[in-house]
Amino acid sequence: MLDTSCIRAAMALSLLLFASVAAAARPAPAASEPTDEQTAAQLRDEALAGENLAWDWVSELTTRFGPRPAGSDNEHRAAEWAAERLKALGFANVHIESFPITAWVRGVESAQIVAPVPQPLVVAALGESPPTPPTGLEGEVVIFPTLADLKAAPAGSLDGKIAFVAARMVRMQDGAGYGAAVEARVDGPAEAAKRGAIAFVLRSVGTDSNRIAHTGTTAYVDGRVPVPAFALAAPDADQIERLAALGGKVRIHLYSSASYVPDAHSQNVIADVPGRVHPEQVVLLGAHLDSWDQGTGAVDDGTGTAIVTAAAKLILDLPQRGPRRTVRVVLFGSEEVAQPVAPFGAFGGHAYADSHKAELAHHVLAAESDFGTDRVYSLELPAAVVKSEFATTAMRVLQPIGVLAAAEPARQSGTDVRPTNEAGVPPFALLQDGTHYFDVHHTADDTLDKVDREQLDQNVAAWAALVWLAADSDVDFRGQEAPH
């Protein structure tokens, strides 16, 4: 609560400071029609005042449908609800695009220390990881401080044992600690199996210290995850390390009845604010409707779907003329789950890029909101426009709400839009403060109470203003990189 108060106080202060500077620098409004910059500021201020649908959207989505794992009935229901809601809100071209997946379904799972003294452990099976035998698995734990240490173990050295990578994720504002830590989750099971291990466990890839484990996908090798794999809650990882330090072998028992549904499907939900002049030119705003299966997917990624939908709705409802280009909301499915054909994530993203391949040449930008609900603090633009008048205008609108220009151009935006970006559509990124994101990411604790409404509104403000500026322009975001 303290943290939130601090951020609110800082935001209020920066608003005061910057608002006065911005007011002095801004050109006088035209008598007849508002300028693009004025419309962007108007959208921003509407959003910031709470006059947007983000809170109601994320509240209703997460309350009605709870967890929405890829391929589940609840994911399908949420997509149908979203499509109905988008139609009712007045969006055009609202439809659902289905695609096949193999769904992974968590079963019953449990873990215990069995020696030296029995104790329960809190674990979560990693996504896509196979079940244990019906009586579970038991083995001695071999502790590796990092994935590199596991990789250095000789073949056969883990025969009949359980490999445990104990590395701690580093808390960082930009989330870079995740990239450094997640490799152990992705590659650990296969590396352990190669050396004879019967199972793999790791300290949760997360920054909290609660008895709640963080799930997430692992890599397929030859079409499967080779051994049952689990994340331990941070205090449980501590406990095993301390127990080993007291001397003697630590043995644990693991059980999971996870299963696969090979003929499942997921879907993307699409909705447009049609362009007034160039309807074929698309500014794509993405987020994902699916979630992990233990929380209700509030910050991952209910708020993302709420932010981009609310931003597009503000543009749709402008009393003045609409944007020159089309603003397209895509609520992706099956973002969280790796598939054999896509070793790590982005399945809804692939489906979109494949089925819209012919149109991508006219997509002018594609970006995603998928990093929780904390405030946007930095804007990354495509290299071509970093030094442009577009960037200058954008920063005049965004700086008053605490967003600074990033030092680097945008290289990526989110998992779902990556295939579209890789097809040549430039990304932008409204970078969010990720200091607390990994406290609840991929856990049962990802629930609505973790969403700060004021910060949610600031996100909508940033998206609405920036997307308006891009969609009402004729800027070529693919152009050559601007000279330095």
Next chain:
Amino acid sequence: MLDTSCIRAAMALSLLLFASVAAAARPAPAASEPTDEQTAAQLRDEALAGENLAWDWVSELTTRFGPRPAGSDNEHRAAEWAAERLKALGFANVHIESFPITAWVRGVESAQIVAPVPQPLVVAALGESPPTPPTGLEGEVVIFPTLADLKAAPAGSLDGKIAFVAARMVRMQDGAGYGAAVEARVDGPAEAAKRGAIAFVLRSVGTDSNRIAHTGTTAYVDGRVPVPAFALAAPDADQIERLAALGGKVRIHLYSSASYVPDAHSQNVIADVPGRVHPEQVVLLGAHLDSWDQGTGAVDDGTGTAIVTAAAKLILDLPQRGPRRTVRVVLFGSEEVAQPVAPFGAFGGHAYADSHKAELAHHVLAAESDFGTDRVYSLELPAAVVKSEFATTAMRVLQPIGVLAAAEPARQSGTDVRPTNEAGVPPFALLQDGTHYFDVHHTADDTLDKVDREQLDQNVAAWAALVWLAADSDVDFRGQEAPH
């Protein structure tokens, strides 16, 4: 983390401020033998410097034995370990006093919203509550804002339904929010059953917002808890309330295979620092070794056992003469679990007061540390000495570490010593900051990582200093209340 830093900074500041005042006020040391006040200050400063065994004690206890529910093998093992350790530390009269109990054993448990849309719920069966039928129980949820609202419902109005008391616990420094909220947990099941309900659920009695439920005992009525009873994690209670507000009935399914072990036993562990002059006069320091079954009982009450043991050990190891009176450590068993003969808690406490009845006339004080590990901020003394020279001396020693004299005399200290206090032995209370205690109280999240070592040391400092002053004195703490 921020909170802890703030408290540390505040403590450091108060140490600086008060140390200079105290130094000016303190009498010059005698050349030969230290005064009682000097010895108390010496004990305080040793503890504060981390030269005490509290951290190692709580770390080893919680790591080796994990959860220690009353009557379990792990509770017995922990008691044997504690007795061995106390002997090795040099305490006298170390022994275990066993007593019979009926143990309650959590089984497998689960809960789901089944309508309008299936969703998992995080629950914990309340201690002593009976199992559901093997296929579980399903019913419509009827929401009551408070226990009083449930009590106002007519007989028969809950036939076949599940009563849900949604009251929120208030966060308060002195923990008074718990007293106000816990009534629903204790009396709710019986009140629900009286009106025909098939089960009872309540919002966890706690102050966090994690997907972790808070267990705790419920009252027996006619020798049993009348219906299966569960605590919902706070976000799950929110979810049911929001779902009901969206319209339509909410139905949930509950399952628990909890069971009872009627021929179990628990035990108290006793250890003395023998009095030099009046060995029969006892200053009793209590804490409890048992814990709830989902966490490792770090703050409830591993740290309490560590604080009183470490304080007594500092007195035992004084290089100068020992105390005039006996300092007795009692590590109680089965504090957490209500029994038919004791409708609410304190079973180890009853066993001690019963089996030591003849000695209680010579017990001069009995107090307990059972409120986590946050810093002591206030001292309550028996009414008889509130205005005495003893109190003045005690405050000169304690004020430098941030402890103020309480406005009221001590009326109670802890659950385990209550039967001893009720037999006429005066309590004192070193009141701890309980602002965060109920974030993890009675949950799986009560683990060692929640213990702040610096605050733990401050607790040991306060206990060692005060207990020394009481044990080396001839003060009659039962005396008439001092005139105001």
